[in-house]
Amino acid sequence: MVRLVWKSPARTAIAPMQDLLDLGCEARMNRPGSVTGNWRWRMEPGALSARLAGRLGTLTGASGRAPEGQ
Secondary structure, eight states: OHHHHHTSSOSOOOOOHHHHTTOOGGGOSOOTTOSSSOSOOOOOTTOSOHHHHHHHHHHHHHTTOSOTTO
């Protein structure tokens, strides 16, 4: 799914960090219909591995989203 988003013609592509980290429902940011407990998830320090960063970098370059000159 992320690959499709990155390759879209949209000017901006956004993917939730929870999806990129392959986290489950415990990392939900918002629970519709719930007035408490929303917007509390925070990414843990060190959660972005070198492997994931590399995959995102490769995907960003391959989809033409890397800044010019990089």
